[in-house]
Amino acid sequence: MNKLNVDEIKKDFPILDQRMNGHRLVYLDNGATTQKPIQVIEAIFYYNTRSHGNPHRGAHQLSIRATDEYDLAKERVRQFINAKSLEEIIFTRNTTESINLIASAYGREFVKENDEIVLAISEHHSNILPWQRIVKEKKAILKYMYLNEDGRIDTEEIKEKITKKTKIVSIAHMSNVLGTIHPIEEVINYAHKMGAIVLVDGAQSTPHIKVDVQELDADFYVFSGHKMLAPMGIGVLYGKKEILESIPPFLMGGDMIEYVYEKEATFAPLPYKFEAGTQNVEGAVGLKAAIDYLENIGMDKIEEHERFLVEYALDKMLSIPYVNVQGPKDLNKRGGIISFTIDDVHPHDVSTILDSYGIAIRAGHHCAQPLMRYLKLPATSRVSFYLYNTKEDIDQFIEGLRNVRKWLGYGS
Amino acid sequence: MDLNSIYTQLIMEHNKSGHNKRPLDNPDIIERGHNPSCGDDITLQLKIAEDIIEDASYTGVGCAISQASTSMMIDLIKSKSIDEALNLVQTFIGMIKKEIIDEEELEKLEDSIVLRNISNMPARVKCAVLAWHTLKEAISK
Numbered sequence: 001m002n003k004l005n006v007d008e009i010k011k012d013f014p015i016l017d018q019r020m021n022g023h024r025l026v027y028l029d030n031g032a033t034t035q036k037p038i039q040v041i042e043a044i045f046y047y048n049t050r051s052h053g054n055p056h057r058g059a060h061q062l063s064i065r066a067t068d069e070y071d072l073a074k075e076r077v078r079q080f081i082n083a084k085s086l087e088e089i090i091f092t093r094n095t096t097e098s099i100n101l102i103a104s105a106y107g108r109e110f111v112k113e114n115d116e117i118v119l120a121i122s123e124h125h126s127n128i129l130p131w132q133r134i135v136k137e138k139k140a141i142l143k144y145m146y147l148n149e150d151g152r153i154d155t156e157e158i159k160e161k162i163t164k165k166t167k168i169v170s171i172a173h174m175s176n177v178l179g180t181i182h183p184i185e186e187v188i189n190y191a192h193k194m195g196a197i198v199l200v201d202g203a204q205s206t207p208h209i210k211v212d213v214q215e216l217d218a219d220f221y222v223f224s225g226h227k228m229l230a231p232m233g234i235g236v237l238y239g240k241k242e243i244l245e246s247i248p249p250f251l252m253g254g255d256m257i258e259y260v261y262e263k264e265a266t267f268a269p270l271p272y273k274f275e276a277g278t279q280n281v282e283g284a285v286g287l288k289a290a291i292d293y294l295e296n297i298g299m300d301k302i303e304e305h306e307r308f309l310v311e312y313a314l315d316k317m318l319s320i321p322y323v324n325v326q327g328p329k330d331l332n333k334r335g336g337i338i339s340f341t342i343d344d345v346h347p348h349d350v351s352t353i354l355d356s357y358g359i360a361i362r363a364g365h366h367c368a369q370p371l372m373r374y375l376k377l378p379a380t381s382r383v384s385f386y387l388y389n390t391k392e393d394i395d396q397f398i399e400g401l402r403n404v405r406k407w408l409g410y411g412s
Numbered sequence: 413m414d415l416n417s418i419y420t421q422l423i424m425e426h427n428k429s430g431h432n433k434r435p436l437d438n439p440d441i442i443e444r445g446h447n448p449s450c451g452d453d454i455t456l457q458l459k460i461a462e463d464i465i466e467d468a469s470y471t472g473v474g475c476a477i478s479q480a481s482t483s484m485m486i487d488l489i490k491s492k493s494i495d496e497a498l499n500l501v502q503t504f505i506g507m508i509k510k511e512i513i514d515e516e517e518l519e520k521l522e523d524s525i526v527l528r529n530i531s532n533m534p535a536r537v538k539c540a541v542l543a544w545h546t547l548k549e550a551i552s553k
Binding site: 348349353356363364365372378379407408409 | 421535
């Protein structure tokens with residue numbers, strides 16, 4: 001298999017070609033958001049300079065072009081995750097909005113008193129809070145699947161928590177803190193046996209590994225554009241057509257209607273039923289360009305490249321005695337995210353010190369307080385990789401790491 | 413950005429020493445303060461007799477900046493009156509916001525004057541001011 005030509009790829013990302021605090025910029029905060037290649041920036045530029053109008057609303061040329069661009073982007077997303085039909089792809093602002101849509105619209109319609117909703121303890125707040133609200137409203141029950149010592153959810157835990165009482169299982173494909181790739185095929189199969197539906201939060205997985213929603217048999221699969229080279233403010237909700245059809249609309253407004261009378265209305269068919277108001281067309285255009293870019297390189301090659309980076313980084317990090325790596329050590333069970341702590345140094349100080357060496361990482365609770373409490377950690381530092389990161393980036397990061405403790409007055 | 417102006421000897425010493433990090437016996441006031449976005453979480457404990465802060469301490473977790481700032485503040489407010497302590501809080505916040513730059517006026521902040529450079533590091537300002545805001549909450553009640 002051909003390796004990624006990262007030097008060529010890097011040339012497409014103008015933002016990476018700068019110095020930060022006197023050092024070469026090393027961007028390792030891809031779990032938070034990713035940078036944009038010139039192809040994405042230009043696609044948005046061309047849309048804004050040639051085709052911008054309000055889609056689905058006008059008979060004039062610009063409105064028609066905007067409609068075409070928007071629908072084309074949707075078709076590109078459909079192919080990317082291999083959904084059966086366009087009706088199953090709904091554009092949202094981001095993963096958070098997609099989850100809220102399902103929790104509110106599906107949850108309100110179908111969750112009843114004493115029904116159970118099952119999450120993993122490693123979920124991001126955006127996959128916890130919407131369910132807490134619906135559980136309170138419906139007097140339902142929220143349950144968590146806990147992780148084993150390797151940061152994984154094992155079969156016994158799945159079978160203990162998902163039961164005939166379970167209505168919904170909502171779980172991240174990849175943990176944004178630990179990088180764990182959860183056994184979602186197993187979760188989905190078992191949940192379906194128990195009669196539950198499954199929402200998969202693909203915010204961290206979709207940018208990095210090939211996702212096939214039909215093969216997974218996920219009922220809902222959601223993700224954000226800005227973590228996969230696209231702009232902020234465009235996200236995706238995939239849902240199986242028959243389930244989406246059974247759910248009432250989430251937001252009410254323009255473009256999601258069929259007929260509106262003084263006291264009642266009928267709604268547009270899928271997917272427009274869930275797309276009220278003017279949509280983020282330039283975001284959709286950017287997302288299409290990002291998918292073109294990623295697939296042109298090949299998701300399998302991106303995955304392989306990141307695996308190489310994780311292996312290289314883990315190996316170096318594990319050899320430093322005061323660095324503690326969280327999450328699975330088995331490379332087959334983790335993606336391109338590594339959370340760690342340094343003895344005696346708070347993660348925020350680690351982040352500030354690395355920043356002074358030009359290295360951008362994330363520190364804190366990563367919007368996953370229940371997981372941090374479960375791991376008994378107040379916070380961690382996190383590096384997360386993408387296709388444009390290199391071996392040199394990791395070398396610079398490791399060198400920075402070796403300097404951290406000195407700044408706080410420790411010998412090494 | 414110059415790390416030397418942030419991670420000074422004094423901040424390191426306060427961060428590591430922990431001489432103010434302990435629970436008090438029967439404190440009169442307990443006030444918790446935290447930065448939800450980053451997880452700094454401290455609890456101030458105060459013993460107050462006739463408007464004078466007789467003893468003070470803190471417990472909790474946080475970065476070196478938040479821990480050192482808290483410890484420096486506690487050294488400063490011990491045996492001060494409530495009004496004096498509130499005035500110190502105002503001066504400290506004024507220094508961080510760069511509203512107070514007069515050296516003589518800042519002198520009363522003693523050790524904590526080293527935190528003045530934190531305003532060059534916007535992401536860390538909230539770490540430096542946490543304890544001071546918490547103290548203000550605690551004693552203005």
